[in-house]
Structure formats: C-alpha cells, structure tokens
Amino acid sequence: MARMKFLCDADRCIECNACVTACKNEHEVPWGMNRRRVVTINDGKPGERSISMACMHCTDAPCAAVCPVNCFYTTADAVVLHSKDLCIGCGYCFYACPFGAPQYPKVGNFGSRGKMDKCTFCAGGPETDFSKEEYEKYGANRLAEGKLPLCAEMCSTKSLLAGDGDVIAQIYKERVAKRGYGSGAWGWQTAYRESIAT
Amino acid sequence: MAKLIHWGASIAGTIALALFIVMAVPAYAQQGAPVNPTASAVKEQQLLQELGRIQGRGTIPDVKSYVLEQPMGREWRQFHEVTLRWIGAITVLGMLAILVIFYLWRGMVRIEKGRSGRKIVRFNGFERFVHWMTATCFIILALSGLNITFGKPLLLPLLGPEAFTTWSELAKYAHNYLSFPFTIGVVLIFLMWIGGNIPNRVDVEWIKRGGGIVGHDQPPAYRFNAGQKMIYWIVVIGGGASAVTGYLLLFPFYATGIEGMQIAQVVHAVVAMLFIAAMLGHIYIGTIGMEGAFEAMGEGTVDVNWAREHHRLWLEDELARTGPNESRRQPMATPAE
Numbered sequence: 001m002a003r004m005k006f007l008c009d010a011d012r013c014i015e016c017n018a019c020v021t022a023c024k025n026e027h028e029v030p031w032g033m034n035r036r037r038v039v040t041i042n043d044g045k046p047g048e049r050s051i052s053m054a055c056m057h058c059t060d061a062p063c064a065a066v067c068p069v070n071c072f073y074t075t076a077d078a079v080v081l082h083s084k085d086l087c088i089g090c091g092y093c094f095y096a097c098p099f100g101a102p103q104y105p106k107v108g109n110f111g112s113r114g115k116m117d118k119c120t121f122c123a124g125g126p127e128t129d130f131s132k133e134e135y136e137k138y139g140a141n142r143l144a145e146g147k148l149p150l151c152a153e154m155c156s157t158k159s160l161l162a163g164d165g166d167v168i169a170q171i172y173k174e175r176v177a178k179r180g181y182g183s184g185a186w187g188w189q190t191a192y193r194e195s196i197a198t
Numbered sequence: 199m200a201k202l203i204h205w206g207a208s209i210a211g212t213i214a215l216a217l218f219i220v221m222a223v224p225a226y227a228q229q230g231a232p233v234n235p236t237a238s239a240v241k242e243q244q245l246l247q248e249l250g251r252i253q254g255r256g257t258i259p260d261v262k263s264y265v266l267e268q269p270m271g272r273e274w275r276q277f278h279e280v281t282l283r284w285i286g287a288i289t290v291l292g293m294l295a296i297l298v299i300f301y302l303w304r305g306m307v308r309i310e311k312g313r314s315g316r317k318i319v320r321f322n323g324f325e326r327f328v329h330w331m332t333a334t335c336f337i338i339l340a341l342s343g344l345n346i347t348f349g350k351p352l353l354l355p356l357l358g359p360e361a362f363t364t365w366s367e368l369a370k371y372a373h374n375y376l377s378f379p380f381t382i383g384v385v386l387i388f389l390m391w392i393g394g395n396i397p398n399r400v401d402v403e404w405i406k407r408g409g410g411i412v413g414h415d416q417p418p419a420y421r422f423n424a425g426q427k428m429i430y431w432i433v434v435i436g437g438g439a440s441a442v443t444g445y446l447l448l449f450p451f452y453a454t455g456i457e458g459m460q461i462a463q464v465v466h467a468v469v470a471m472l473f474i475a476a477m478l479g480h481i482y483i484g485t486i487g488m489e490g491a492f493e494a495m496g497e498g499t500v501d502v503n504w505a506r507e508h509h510r511l512w513l514e515d516e517l518a519r520t521g522p523n524e525s526r527r528q529p530m531a532t533p534a535e
Binding site for chain 2 (some may be wrong): 010011015017020029032037038039040041043046047048049050051053062065066067068069070071085086087088089090091092094095096097098099100113145162180181183184186187189190
C-alpha cells in the first residue's frame with residue numbers, strides 16, 4: 001500500500017483556484033465550507049508564492065490524537081479519515097490542526113459548529129464504498145475507483161501533486177534538478193516530519 | 199510644412215528606438231546567466247521560525263482560512279493529551295485522597311454542646327435556590343467536562359464507540375446550555391454574598407486557630423468564616439474565569455482566533471480541575487464533614503448551638519437585631535458584617 005501525500009509546488013502554482021472549485025463541486029461541499037483553499041504569501045510583492053492547502057493527512061495526526069471521542073482513523077493508504085456518526089462537533093481537532101483543515105457547517109449550538117468536515121483525499125468515509133450515505137456525508141470516493149484526488153488531477157500547471165509520497169517526491173526532485181530551483185514541499189516538515197532534499 | 203513635421207517626427211522616433219535598443223542590449227546580454235526565481239521567494243521554514251505561523255491572502259470569503267500553517271497546535275495537543283490528564287488526576291484524586299484521610303483522622307465535626315432544638319434562619323429561599331441552581335449546573339458541567347479529558351481512556355473502552363458518542367454529545371449539549379444558568383448563578387452569588395465575604399481581621403485569627411475543623415477550637419466568625427470566604431472567592435473567580443474562557447470556545451472566532459482558543463482551553467481546563475478539587479472539599483464539609491452544616495443550605499435554618507460554635511459573631515448580631523425569641527425571622531438578604 002502506498003503512503004498518500006499532497007505536495008504543492010509553490011513555484012508552479014498560479015493561484016487559479018481550480019483545485020478549490022474542483023473539490024467543492026466533486027464533493028458537493030456546502031456553502032461556507034472549503035476543504036481546500038489557496039493562500040498567497042506576500043501577495044503583490046516580489047517573491048510572492050501561492051500554496052494550495054487542505055488536510056495533509058499527517059503522520060501521527062494531531063486531530064486524531066486530541067479527538068475526545070476517537071472518531072478518526074487512518075486507512076491502509078495512510079489517509080486520515082473520520083466518522084461523522086461519531087463526531088460530536090467539539091472543535092478540538094480545529095485547535096490542534098496545523099493546516100486549518102477541519103470545517104464546521106455552523107448548524108450546531110448557537111450557530112457555531114456541527115459535524116466536522118474535511119478533505120478525505122477523495123477517499124470517502126467509513127460507509128460502504130460508493131453508497132449514497134457515503135457520498136452525502138463525505139463526498140465522492142475516487143480512491144476506491146482507482147483515481148487520485150480531483151484537485152491534483154485537474155491542476156493546470158501540475159503544481160498540486162497527490163499520490164504515493166515517494167512517487168510525488170521523486171517527481172518534485174526531478175523538476176527541481178531540471179529547472180535549478182525549488183522552494184520546497186510546503187507543510188511536509190509539519191505534517192510528515194520530513195522534507196524533500198533537493 | 200506638414201510633410202516636414204512628419205519627417206521630423208519620424209527621425210525623432212528612429213533616434214528614440216535606436217537609443218532604446220542600445221540601452222536594452224546590456225540588460226538582454228545579462229539574461230544569459232541562469233535565473234533563480236526563488237532567490238527572493240518566501241521560505242516556509244524561515245516564516246515559521248520568525249512568526250510561528252504562516253499567513254497570507256486568499257480569494258474565498260472565509261478570512262480565517264488565510265492562515266496557511268499554525269504548528270503550535272502541537273503544544274496544545276501535548277497539554278490536552280498529557281499535561282492536563284496529570285493535572286486533573288493529581289488535583290481531583292489528590293483532593294479525594296486528602297478528604298478520605300482527613301475523615302478517617304478527624305471524623306465528623308460534631309456540635310459539641312449537642313443540638314439546642316432552637317433554629318435560626320441562615321439562608322433564605324432565594325439564596326438556597328441560587329446555590330442549588332449553581333451547584334446542580336456545576337456538577338453536570340464538571341462531569342461532562344471531565345468526560346472530554348478522561349472519557350476517551352476510561353469510558354470509551356467500556357461503552358464502545360457508538361454509546362460513548364451518544365453520551366458525549368449529550369454531555370456536550372448539557373455543558374454548553376447549562377453554562378448559562380451556571381454563569382447567572384455565579385453572578386448572583388457574587389452580588390448577594392459579597393457583603394459577608396470581604397476578608398477582615400477576624401479571618402486572620404480564625405485561620406491561626408485552625409478554623410475549628412483541623413483542631414477542636416471554635417474561633418469566632420461572622421456570617422462567613424475565612425474558609426467559607428475562600429470558597430466564595432474560588433467560586434466567583436474560578437466561575438468567572440471558566441465562564442469567560444468557556445464562552446470564547448462556545449463562540450469560536452467571535453473574539454479570538456485559533457491561538458486565543460488554544461489558550462482559552464488551557465485556562466478553562468486548568469481552572470476547572472482546581473475548581474472541581476475545591477468543590478469536593480466544599481461538598482465534604484457541607485455533608486459528612488460537619489454535623490448540622492447541611493441543613494443551612496438544605497432547609498435554610500441551623501441549630502442555634504451550631505451557629506454559636508461556628509459563627510458566634512453572626513449569631514450575636516442576629517440575636518441583637520431580632521431578639522432571642524424571634525430567631526426564626528428572616529435575616530436581611532445582605533448579612534450584617
């Protein structure tokens with residue numbers, strides 16, 4: 001089994017937000033919630049960079065560690081998923097997450113929370129693959145179809161890579177070697193405690 | 199004439215173009231060397247080291263999503279999963295152990311002269327209502343709060359995931375909604391008993407003489423002795439702190455961002471653990487720790503001998519005001535100091 005990871009090549013991202021739109025559409029993510037977003041650092045200044053960010057499916061995921069009801073689980077592909085049936089909407093995963101991945105539909109107490117929602121690496125949830133319940137709660141299960149996350153699949157500059165960590169790291173390394181520069185795999189040190197030596 | 203002007207313009211344009219090319223050539227020649235567009239680019243590790251978090255700009259309306267990385271959740275995780283469990287276990291279990299040992303050593307503090315059979319009003323109906331409203335809320339808040347810290351290791355293996363979620367969700371709702379009557383109760387307690395709870399000289403002597411609970415002494419006290427004043431201020435300050443930090447968590451992003459909520463959760467949890475430990479002591483003295491104490495908050499009256507032994511100055515004031523035969527009359531809402 002592969003160890004699935006995301007990698008955003010900040011030197012290629014053109015901030016087109018196609019990944020954001022693709023994700024919202026593929027999973028019918030409701031208004032006000034974004035499983036993926038693009039953040040631009042130093043916008044308008046020399047050296048600005050844009051990074052597409054979602055759940056990084058961390059090694060030893062902090063969200064899973066702090067969840068008071070243990071609703072998280074890690075798949076054989078190292079994708080971090082959670083059960084919306086077990087989630088109590090306490091918000092603790094949001095305090096612990098380094099990437100701001102957990103989202104809340106704001107239907108809970110006093111309009112504040114509800115069942116947490118986040119990027120599933122297009123891998124659905126604990127329900128039966130391709131079931132109606134799975135789609136309604138977690139969105140499409142592309143991984144079970146043998147496809148990779150849609151955000152990366154339709155990235156026009158192939159800035160966003162998704163797949164086996166070793167494979168995408170190799171692709172990135174080759175790019176950096178060929179073009180002679182690279183600003184690194186954003187979030188990898190925080191999420192996986194490793195960076196790509198280039 | 200017009201032709202001449204046209205000629206002139208053409209010549210001027212040609213000269214300008216020639217000048218531009220001449221000036222541009224050296225710059226063009228320099229581009230032969232490989233460029234490194236990342237030379238001036240933002241660096242992740244540098245930003246994290248300098249600022250502790252990475253923030254930028256986005257295109258979706260959710261402004262809080264413009265924070266790209268905030269790895270300090272790691273410290274908060276360590277607090278929540280390790281430190282807090284130790285703090286909770288030591289304070290709560292430690293207090294329980296102290297109370298058990300104390301009870302075995304001291305036993306119930308008796309009314310030394312026995313019951314007189316005469317009663318005096320200590321807390322009126324409103325005071326008792328506020329006390330029990332706050333107390334009931336507190337117990338449910340404490341249990342549902344402890345569930346968030348200790349439920350996963352202790353209850354989850356016993357109940358199984360589905361039942362534990364049902365219970366935890368119920369507990370969360372109870373925790374959120376009962377915070378309102380609890381906060382109102384704390385405010386009312388603060389207002390209605392502030393008069394009798396300002397520390398004064400009598401308290402110093404009361405503490406020096408062990409308060410009549412450690413030894414067998416009966417130091418004088420007004421309506422509230424130094425121990426009760428401590429409980430009062432623990433409730434007011436602890437309750438106030440847990441209410442403020444609790445509402446910061448209950449209404450995320452209204453007043454503070456993620457870091458603020460992490461700090462609020464730490465303060466909320468630590469204050470709550472100490473609060474629970476203090477209230478265990480309060481419950482002990484109010485029930486099995488002291489004869490004749492529970493009825494003060496139960497029925498609202500206490501035996502005159504109990505009052506003489508534990509709150510002599512208060513009893514004297516009350517008797518002076520109402521006369522010895524009218525001791526059942528309601529005291530004023532704010533006690534005499």
